[in-house]
Amino acid sequence: MLRLTFTVLYALCALAAARQSPQAEYIEELVQTSNFDTRFSDDLHEDARLDVPELVRKYNYPLEVHSVTTSDGYILEMHRIPHGRDASNTPNGKRPIVFLMHGLLSSSADWILMGPGNAFAYILAEAGFDVWMGNARGNYYSRKHLSLNPDALLNTAFWEFSWDEIGNIDLPSMIDYVLEYTGNDKLHYIGHSQGTTAFFVMCSLRPEYNEKIISMHAFAPVAYMAHNRSPLFNYLAPNAKDIETIASLIGIGEFLPNNNIMTWAGEAICSDEVIYQPICSSIMFLIGGWNVEQFNKTMLPVILGHTPAGASVRQFAHYGQSIDDKGFRRYDHGVLKNLRVYRSIKPPNYDLSNIVAPVFLHYSDKDPLAHVNDVDRLFVELGAGIKIRVPMTSFSHLDFIWGIDAKTLLYERVINLMRAVDPQA
Numbered sequence: 001m002l003r004l005t006f007t008v009l010y011a012l013c014a015l016a017a018a019r020q021s022p023q024a025e026y027i028e029e030l031v032q033t034s035n036f037d038t039r040f041s042d043d044l045h046e047d048a049r050l051d052v053p054e055l056v057r058k059y060n061y062p063l064e065v066h067s068v069t070t071s072d073g074y075i076l077e078m079h080r081i082p083h084g085r086d087a088s089n090t091p092n093g094k095r096p097i098v099f100l101m102h103g104l105l106s107s108s109a110d111w112i113l114m115g116p117g118n119a120f121a122y123i124l125a126e127a128g129f130d131v132w133m134g135n136a137r138g139n140y141y142s143r144k145h146l147s148l149n150p151d152a153l154l155n156t157a158f159w160e161f162s163w164d165e166i167g168n169i170d171l172p173s174m175i176d177y178v179l180e181y182t183g184n185d186k187l188h189y190i191g192h193s194q195g196t197t198a199f200f201v202m203c204s205l206r207p208e209y210n211e212k213i214i215s216m217h218a219f220a221p222v223a224y225m226a227h228n229r230s231p232l233f234n235y236l237a238p239n240a241k242d243i244e245t246i247a248s249l250i251g252i253g254e255f256l257p258n259n260n261i262m263t264w265a266g267e268a269i270c271s272d273e274v275i276y277q278p279i280c281s282s283i284m285f286l287i288g289g290w291n292v293e294q295f296n297k298t299m300l301p302v303i304l305g306h307t308p309a310g311a312s313v314r315q316f317a318h319y320g321q322s323i324d325d326k327g328f329r330r331y332d333h334g335v336l337k338n339l340r341v342y343r344s345i346k347p348p349n350y351d352l353s354n355i356v357a358p359v360f361l362h363y364s365d366k367d368p369l370a371h372v373n374d375v376d377r378l379f380v381e382l383g384a385g386i387k388i389r390v391p392m393t394s395f396s397h398l399d400f401i402w403g404i405d406a407k408t409l410l411y412e413r414v415i416n417l418m419r420a421v422d423p424q425a
Contacts, residue, residue: 042115044298048305052079052109052133052141059116060085061125068177070169074137075144078174079108081133084126095130096214096418096425097184099175103193103220103401104163104315105256107140108133109306110192110401114299120190120401120411127415128425130182134174136166136198138254140309150254159253162318162331163194167201172209179212186212188418188425192219192401193369194315200328200378203357204350213357215421217414219400220370221361223352223378225319226326229368233323240320241332247313255316256308291366291394294403303402328352328378352381359385360417362410364395388413 047055056063056079064080083095100121102110111121111133124131135141138159143150148158178187191199196218203210228234236243247253318331330347332338342348359382363375379385390400390409399406419425 073146077141097187101195105308107309154251156253167198227371237323257310
């Protein structure tokens with residue numbers, strides 16, 4: 001019941017923020033002109049109910065499930081597509097590795113939901129890459145711990161983490177596992193949204209990991225958020241310091257887990273021809289900025305069958321702190337705990353100059369979460385970085401993973417860049 005209440009609260013916040021948003025007047029146009037396209041799935045309702053391994057195997061791709069235990073006891077699940085449908089085009093059986101990392105409230109499903117020929121993981125596998133997809137602690141595939149229970153009543157110990165721990169602990173654990181398992185020395189890294197934040201955290205706090213990265217491609221890069229235009233995040237940001245405290249008092253540490261309620265809603269309320277579908281479309285638009293040209297609302301049942309995939313309340317609170325103080329800092333625990341953890345009253349800034357691996361910042365003009373001004377600031381502070389604009393003015397935050405034309409506007413270029421910097425690709 002508590003989780004259902006939080007889900008309802010989430011929707012209400014989005015709708016309340018909409019009333020204050022200058023984007024609200026465009027929502028009706030968005031849902032009326034959205035592009036219908038069923039080529040992305042051969043059975044929407046089946047794809048909504050299958051998990052990632054089942055879904056990948058359904059489309060005749062090889063899929064391996066791997067797990068790694070972090071130093072603080074979280075058990076993370078990774079999904080691997082070692083090659084395309086035809087493995088014969090790999091002469092020596094060894095392929096360059098691409099590690100994909102999802103965004104906030106998401107999972108490895110992000111990279112395969114749009115189906116063969118459209119989803120980036122499949123495109124990479126067919127292009128000759130060994131594809132590994134990570135899952136951050138706390139999402140649907142990584143809700144396990146050696147001693148902590150994510151479903152414990154009135155105990156949120158499992159959920160006491162933000163994207164600081166995801167970058168500082170989870171990513172290094174998964175990357176080390178992948179390299180050891182495959183025998184490779186380095187890999188390519190591609191992250192979306194929070195998947196970019198976590199990378200910046202990792203290489204800022206643990207600069208030795210720069211040596212393990214051939215190239216990093218940041219889709220909708222999020223570090224600074226001073227100029228973000230997300231109605232939901234700006235609605236919550238002023239209360240960032242209180243969000244986790246209030247939630248913890250009532251025994252809630254998780255925000256929007258993946259469950260049957262969302263899958264049912266996707267199929268029953270958000271399918272084509274259902275009168276309530278415009279509400280689903282509007283909420284997706286407000287949360288992540290999905291634009292008219294790239295929005296494929298026919299796929300909403302599949303997306304909502306896999307997303308949201310769960311996250312900690314602290315992940316949202318940490319982003320709220322970033323918006324509020326206009327910086328890129330470690331999580332603010334409060335004065336006393338900050339002194340114990342950081343030995344300073346305030347949390348320290350992440351040192352972006354420590355990042356010397358080749359970083360490609362793929363950004364867009366109309367992204368409400370990765371605003372151009374914030375991307376520019378990130379670019380200036382990075383030790384090594386190249387900015388690349390997506391050649392579509394209206395391209396937005398969720399279009400990087402689910403956009404109808406993401407393949408031609410983004411993915412093909414990224415593959416060419418990886419091949420340019422990696423002789424083995």
